[in-house]
Amino acid sequence: MRAEIKVSGIVQGVGFRPFIYRTAVKNRLTGYVRNRGDAGVEIVIEGAENNVKHFINELENNKPPLAQIYNIAAEYFEDRDEFEEFTILKSSEDVEFSGSVIPPDVSICNECLKEMRDSKNRRHDYFFTTCTDCGPRYTTIRTLPYDKSNTTMQEFPMCPKCQKEYTNSLDRRFHAQTIACQQCGPSVYLASNRGETLDSEDPIREAGRLLEKGYIVAVKGNGGFHVACATTRDKPIARLRKVKRRREKPFAIMTRDLATVKTFAEVSPKEAELLTSYIKPIILLNKTENYYLSDLVAPSLHNVGVMLPYTGLHFMLFDTVKEPAFVMTSANAPNEPIVVDNDEAVEKLGSTVDFFLFHNRMIAQRCDDSVVRLHENRDLSIIRRSRGYAPEPIQLKRKADRCVLGLGAEENVTVCILLGDRAFVSQHVGDVENVETLEFLKNTVNHLIRLTNAKIDIVACDSHPKFATTRLAYELGENFGCQVVQVQHHHAHLAALMAEHNLSELVGIVCDGFGYGSDGSAWGGEVLHGFEGGFERLGHLQAQPMVGGDLATVYPLRMVAGILYGLVDVREWLLGYSDRFPHGEEEVEAIMKQLEKGVAFKTSSCGRVLDAVSALLGVCYERTFEGEPAMKLESAAVRGKDVLGLEPKINGNIIDTSFLLNIVFNHRKKYSIADLAYSAEAYLTRSLAELAVSEAERLDVKAIGFSGGVAYNEHITKTIRQRAEENKIKFVVHRLVPPGDAGTSAGQTIVASQAT
Numbered sequence: 001m002r003a004e005i006k007v008s009g010i011v012q013g014v015g016f017r018p019f020i021y022r023t024a025v026k027n028r029l030t031g032y033v034r035n036r037g038d039a040g041v042e043i044v045i046e047g048a049e050n051n052v053k054h055f056i057n058e059l060e061n062n063k064p065p066l067a068q069i070y071n072i073a074a075e076y077f078e079d080r081d082e083f084e085e086f087t088i089l090k091s092s093e094d095v096e097f098s099g100s101v102i103p104p105d106v107s108i109c110n111e112c113l114k115e116m117r118d119s120k121n122r123r124h125d126y127f128f129t130t131c132t133d134c135g136p137r138y139t140t141i142r143t144l145p146y147d148k149s150n151t152t153m154q155e156f157p158m159c160p161k162c163q164k165e166y167t168n169s170l171d172r173r174f175h176a177q178t179i180a181c182q183q184c185g186p187s188v189y190l191a192s193n194r195g196e197t198l199d200s201e202d203p204i205r206e207a208g209r210l211l212e213k214g215y216i217v218a219v220k221g222n223g224g225f226h227v228a229c230a231t232t233r234d235k236p237i238a239r240l241r242k243v244k245r246r247r248e249k250p251f252a253i254m255t256r257d258l259a260t261v262k263t264f265a266e267v268s269p270k271e272a273e274l275l276t277s278y279i280k281p282i283i284l285l286n287k288t289e290n291y292y293l294s295d296l297v298a299p300s301l302h303n304v305g306v307m308l309p310y311t312g313l314h315f316m317l318f319d320t321v322k323e324p325a326f327v328m329t330s331a332n333a334p335n336e337p338i339v340v341d342n343d344e345a346v347e348k349l350g351s352t353v354d355f356f357l358f359h360n361r362m363i364a365q366r367c368d369d370s371v372v373r374l375h376e377n378r379d380l381s382i383i384r385r386s387r388g389y390a391p392e393p394i395q396l397k398r399k400a401d402r403c404v405l406g407l408g409a410e411e412n413v414t415v416c417i418l419l420g421d422r423a424f425v426s427q428h429v430g431d432v433e434n435v436e437t438l439e440f441l442k443n444t445v446n447h448l449i450r451l452t453n454a455k456i457d458i459v460a461c462d463s464h465p466k467f468a469t470t471r472l473a474y475e476l477g478e479n480f481g482c483q484v485v486q487v488q489h490h491h492a493h494l495a496a497l498m499a500e501h502n503l504s505e506l507v508g509i510v511c512d513g514f515g516y517g518s519d520g521s522a523w524g525g526e527v528l529h530g531f532e533g534g535f536e537r538l539g540h541l542q543a544q545p546m547v548g549g550d551l552a553t554v555y556p557l558r559m560v561a562g563i564l565y566g567l568v569d570v571r572e573w574l575l576g577y578s579d580r581f582p583h584g585e586e587e588v589e590a591i592m593k594q595l596e597k598g599v600a601f602k603t604s605s606c607g608r609v610l611d612a613v614s615a616l617l618g619v620c621y622e623r624t625f626e627g628e629p630a631m632k633l634e635s636a637a638v639r640g641k642d643v644l645g646l647e648p649k650i651n652g653n654i655i656d657t658s659f660l661l662n663i664v665f666n667h668r669k670k671y672s673i674a675d676l677a678y679s680a681e682a683y684l685t686r687s688l689a690e691l692a693v694s695e696a697e698r699l700d701v702k703a704i705g706f707s708g709g710v711a712y713n714e715h716i717t718k719t720i721r722q723r724a725e726e727n728k729i730k731f732v733v734h735r736l737v738p739p740g741d742a743g744t745s746a747g748q749t750i751v752a753s754q755a756t
């Protein structure tokens with residue numbers, strides 16, 4: 001019997017051909033296997049019928065750990081006796097099917113780590129030790145099929161020993177495209193901040209020692225550069241903050257091992273499992289009582305972003321130092337994508353760092369570290385879905401009949417291609433405000449289309465007329481000769497949540513900083529009814545004035561002034577904080593003038609109200625990074641109690657937030673900041689939940705959900721869940737798609753696929 005089989009899924013770069021080879025040989029079959037240009041795999045086998053059946057069975061059930069099979073298309077024929085043996089053929093460029101993709105980068109596996117640590121092994125101390133089960137994938141591939149010649153490993157021809165492993169079907173590096181060793185593979189070296197190579201016997205450990213001494217080192221990884229420094233003293237971090245012009249934004253840290261993480265952070269079993277998984281994301285962990293790292297790592301926050309080493313190089317950095325952890329932050333200029341090129345690194349980072357730890361392998365695709373959080377120690381909430389996740393698709397329950405490309409909003413942009421029942425979401429692209437990021441966005445679109453072999457039917461984007469992503473969508477629509485569908489921002493959040501849970505109807509609370517509303521005004525504290533093909537706005541937070549427009553986002557005291565105007569003597573109070581404004585009293589007077597005249601620009605944003613409470617309580621007066629006032633408010637509330645116990649005040653489906661600010665203002669001297677922060681969050685949450693529950697009951701909708709950037713807040717999410725469950729209503733949040741704006745690209749594709 002002869003079988004011709006085409007397999008789609010994640011089947012390249014995962015040791016699939018070696019697996020097929022071994023399985024075929026074991027079953028005494030002849031024929032061949034080869035990679036295809038559409039990321040799929042083609043197999044032809046001949047042999048006894050029983051053996052063919054057995055082979056197919058093993059293909060389905062014993063596949064390599066990283067492989068994912070979406071479809072096996074097999075055709076059966078009479079035996080033609082065409083082959084002498086079973087072979088792995090040179091890949092074909094054939095492109096026919098869509099929807100296979102290459103795997104995300106995988107952290108170094110235990111086998112490789114063991115070899116790297118074994119003084120008798122020929123890969124002892126070799127930083128780029130990888131195999132068919134581990135190493136870079138997405139970041140190393142230039143084009144399909146996944147063959148060494150199509151990756152950035154092309155510049156490193158195999159030495160005879162590697163060649164022997166590569167061609168030996170019994171070796172675990174049989175057909176491993178990232179195969180390398182000290183003799184033939186990439187090499188690592190230390191350089192000054194002007195890029196001159198420095199003599200060093202042991203550059204990686206030397207870099208570790210330099211870090212421990214207090215120097216700042218830029219470290220090249222698989223998907224881009226990190227800027228690193230020590231974590232136990234203030235001085236290096238203070239310096240790094242100064243040169244990076246990053247005043248307060250928390251830095252992620254890499255810790256030597258799990259046991260060390262537990263000395264300064266709380267780690268639940270689920271968090272430990274994820275920290276040590278092959279994904280190795282950054283996890284936001286609660287600091288323990290005796291947290292001993294510098295407060296400058298994550299200032300005024302109750303948690304800290306922690307990851308474990310994920311390449312051989314990272315492990316070696318810790319070998320000869322006592323430092324428990326290093327800051328490892330993506331190396332990029334503000335609002336620019338992560339740096340990947342050595343020359344570019346010297347040019348852009350030379351004035352920031354003291355040394356470079358370079359290697360000579362190019363990076364094909366930039367990819368930042370992923371960032372996640374586990375609510376209540378168990379529920380995964382993805383903040384940034386990048387290394388270890390992208391480009392693996394999000395599996396949906398329903399199939400779309402048109403292929404849609406979604407471009408996201410403006411901040412935390414990702415690209416999504418909806419193909420059948422899979423949403424291929426790209427790595428983190430960033431805030432598309434400048435040319436560099438826009439260029440990166442365009443590259444990512446092209447790369448993802450090429451990898452998935454998608455034929456785009458519709459381009460989807462935000463409904464904001466002025467977003468760069470909206471302009472790009474029309475440009476691409478023209479190029480592809482296809483329709484462009486603009487999707488309301490919060491509808492996109494809601495649609496992603498509905499698709500993830502396969503719900504055709506949902507009452508959703510969608511809270512974030514800003515989204516362009518259907519009426520042209522600024523939304524962000526919404527209760528929506530989502531259904532197939534559309535949505536309806538059921539209610540929202542009270543629209544509040546933004547004195548000075550975007551300035552009110554940066555200086556949330558301006559929000560407080562706008563909300564409290566007419567309720568308390570704003571002028572007198574504000575003058576007490578004039579040093580919090582760049583122009584002092586003059587600015588306070590200007591704010592008062594605008595308030596007297598009336599402020600036209602209003603927002604129903606939940607983020608802005610949380611910011612206002614944060615400023616009113618003295619937790620945060622200025623936003624130096626996205627979400628800062630609200631994040632610090634959450635941290636301030638961690639040990640608080642609901643001392644105010646405010647009942648929801650909802651007027652005609654509009655939640656009164658002036659009422660909240662007024663009460664907090666009047667009690668600001670009576671209770672602690674923690675208790676007032678907690679009480680304010682509790683009021684907003686209860687009000688949103690009550691509105692959602694009553695609307696769900698009125699509309700007979702069986703579930704309510706929570707999406708938008710505010711859904712990262714554990715206290716708020718937990719309280720809405722409790723309210724929903726008390727009322728016996730199903731409650732859903734995101735598990736796979738990020739709740740923040742990184743998830744809007746996926747939501748846009750869902751809405752557009754249903755558009756008529």
Ligand SMILES: [Zn+2]
Pocket residue numbers: 108109110111112113129130131132133134135
């Ligand atoms: Zn390995």
Ligand SMILES: [Zn+2]
Pocket residue numbers: 158159160161162163180181182183184185
């Ligand atoms: Zn070699």
Ligand SMILES: [Zn+2]
Pocket residue numbers: 489493512513514515708709740741
């Ligand atoms: Zn949003």
